[in-house]
Amino acid sequence: MSALPKIAIIGAGPSGLTLANILQRHQIPFTVYESDASPHARNQGGSLDLHPDGGQLAIREAGLWAAFTAHARPESDVLKVVKNDGEVLWDGNGPDARAVPEAERFAHRPEIDRQALMQLLLEPLAPAAVRWGRKLQEVVPAAGGTYELHFVGGVVETGFELVVGADGAWSRVRQLLTDVKPYYSGISIVELWALNADEKNPWLSQYVGKGSCFSFGEGRTIQAQRVGDGSIRTYACLRKPESFLKDCGIDWTKPETARKEYVERYFDDCGEDLKRMILESEDELIPRTLYMLPVGFRWESRPGVTLLGDAAHLMTPFAGVGVNAAMTDSLDLGRSIVGYTETPHEKSLVDVVKDYDLRLFPHGERFAQKTMNSMNKHFSATGSEELVRRLRAAHGK
Known part of the structure; x- marks a missing residue:
């Protein structure tokens, strides 16, 4: 096994905590730093739908499938579509409902509350693995290719060989990689x-x-x-x-x-x-x-620094793919780090980060383009009708 790198994960959202669980499952040490004072410092938002080939796959890799099925709500994978004038075009609760066999309850896109997802991702982690109330101010390059983390209040942590920015829309880690900022x-x-x-x-x-x-x-x-x-x-x-x-x-x-x-x-x-x-x-x-962030956003890969989720490909919620993209990032990077520690001499950590970035860019672009396309359709005069056409085609109606 390669010498284990000192890893910092900035942000205790779905992407940061998913990566943390994958690393912990393989006995790879890390520390998560989160600006919130506690898991209950603010409301975590509404519900998320996790896709079988996205968030669900990452949950399985993290060893949390049983916990997920206990919290998720497959019955909430139901849509009702209404024209702006009030005409109901599709109702998955009534005439357009479809029976789902018990064996297929999680085969589609079950909903899970953001708070419940955070809870199930936090519960397996060692208490000392997540440090609350640490608002990152700056990532500073240091000797030997390592990085220092400077936090608001004067706290400094040193010696990190890998800093993972899972710190959302206004990521401080991203500032080390690019000057590009989110736009309205x-x-x-x-x-x-x-x-x-x-x-x-x-x-x-x-x-x-x-x-x-x-x-x-x-x-x-x-x-x-x-x-x-x-x-x-x-x-x-x-x-x-x-x-x-x-x-x-x-x-x-x-x-x-x-x-x-x-x-x-x-x-x-x-x-x-x-x-x-x-x-x-x-x-x-x-x-x-x-x-x-712009569709197709990317950065010049830098040794020891990379991004996950909204920090890497911030998008609007109008395609429902943001958390799935984020957790897919975590799955990919987690597997890459595990492979690096278990196969000495095959790749350097620099190569691991660069290869991950190169896979992330087209993956993030696909999700971002899908979101942009969906947003434009939703805010069009025939948005409801177009969604119903897709639903009918998917259900063979």
């Missing part, structure tokens, strides 16, 4: 929550259904998603300039009036049920601007 995608969204929807709002629970409800149209979409804690999250999205959420004149600090103004100005001609989804999601309101 053209899409702004308002995220709204309805907690305990089954009890507090049975109508909303029934209307959205067991999984997701999508409505696509020219320059706008409305998307709702069921979460495992019983809540429903609705995303009312617009194609607008980057400053829209600041300049539109709506006071987002007053959610009740903000919801009404937002609907009246930008969704008033939508179907009544779609407007009701927005208006009755009363428990939280979060305005967001969406950013992305």
Whole structure:
């Protein structure tokens, strides 16, 4: 076995923690550094669908399949598609439902809550393996081809032979590889929550259904998603300039009036049920601007430094592939590091990183291009109809 390199993983999101589990399973030491103070410092977001050849494959490699099946919700792999005028074009909860044999429950794209995914990825790790409250300020090249990590507050960690940036959209690690930064995608969204929807709002629970409800149209979409804690999250999205959420004149600090103004100005001609989804999601309101890295983004490979997930190929959520791309990165890099430690003299660590980067670039580009194509279709006048055509073809209807 080769001498084990000193490895730092920056970021305790799905990609960083998946890589950590793969390395731990092969007794390869590492340390994860995360800026959040604890796993519960902030809400982790809604649900994710893990694909058999993407996130699910990485979960299996990490030895966590049993834990995944205990947390995942295969029954939520259901779609409802509605035109902006309210006409239901497809309903996987009703007339378009399909029976799934028990043996195939995980053969498609089961949903798992982000919080549950984080929990199952954290539980197997040694407590000392993840250091919370470490916000990276800078990665600094040091003697002998190693790197220093400088954290906010003056803490410095030294001697790393491999630094893996899994630190998201505004990655500090990426700054060591390129000057390229994310740019505005053209899409702004308002995220709204309805907690305990089954009890507090049975109508909303029934209307959205067991999984997701999508409505696509020219320059706008409305998307709702069921979460495992019983809540429903609705995303009312617009194609607008980057400053829209600041300049539109709506006071987002007053959610009740903000919801009404937002609907009246930008969704008033939508179907009544779609407007009701927005208006009755009363428990939280979060305005967001969406950013992305260029399709085909790549960097000059550098010894001892590489990227995973959003740090490497940030994309919008409109194809549902981001976490699968990220966990596929982790799977590839994890296997590469394991191979390096188990087959001495075949490759240097420099070669391992370079080869991984060269595989990552086309893989990331495919996902990013798919996302760009999906985003453009979703925000087109026939977005809902096009999605239903694809669903009917896939189901032989």
